[in-house]
Amino acid sequence: MRAILFAVLTLLVGCDQVQHRMGFLDPAQVEADGKAVGGACRNAGRGLEDCFHLNPDASKAAVFAGWKEMSEYMTKNNLQILIPTVPDTSLTEMVPKSKKGDDEEADVVKPPGTKKPAAKKKTESDAGK
Numbered sequence: 468m469r470a471i472l473f474a475v476l477t478l479l480v481g482c483d484q485v486q487h488r489m490g491f492l493d494p495a496q497v498e499a500d501g502k503a504v505g506g507a508c509r510n511a512g513r514g515l516e517d518c519f520h521l522n523p524d525a526s527k528a529a530v531f532a533g534w535k536e537m538s539e540y541m542t543k544n545n546l547q548i549l550i551p552t553v554p555d556t557s558l559t560e561m562v563p564k565s566k567k568g569d570d571e572e573a574d575v576v577k578p579p580g581t582k583k584p585a586a587k588k589k590t591e592s593d594a595g596k
Contacts, residue, residue, distance in 0.1 A: 501529020506537035512548030 487493075504525050508518035515534050519527060540546070 497526055498529045501526040502533030502536065505530035505533025505535070507533075509534045509537035509541065510549055511551055 504522050505515075505518060508515070508521075508530070513521075515531065518530055518534060522530065541548075
């Protein structure tokens, strides 16, 4: 009985699908995915910090390595960044939505320290018009 159990467990440990379903990630795959993400970010002209923010589950070391490799490759071969043709909605999701009662400019991202313009007060001359 123990021999059969040992044989089955030995076979299952080597099975990639079983390891993946149990939550055991392949370190080589994690590294490759991170490098691919980093290289793609650099090729699209994204900053490293933006890349980290948009891909929180990726390994930061692998993303940096991929970003650096792509940067060196692009510099060596005099390649320009590729501007994405599909509009990027991932960054706009980070902007807080306006609250009820705010004006139409509430969705515009303003630098810190800038104030919202004061509302124009009605005067008696405006009321007669």
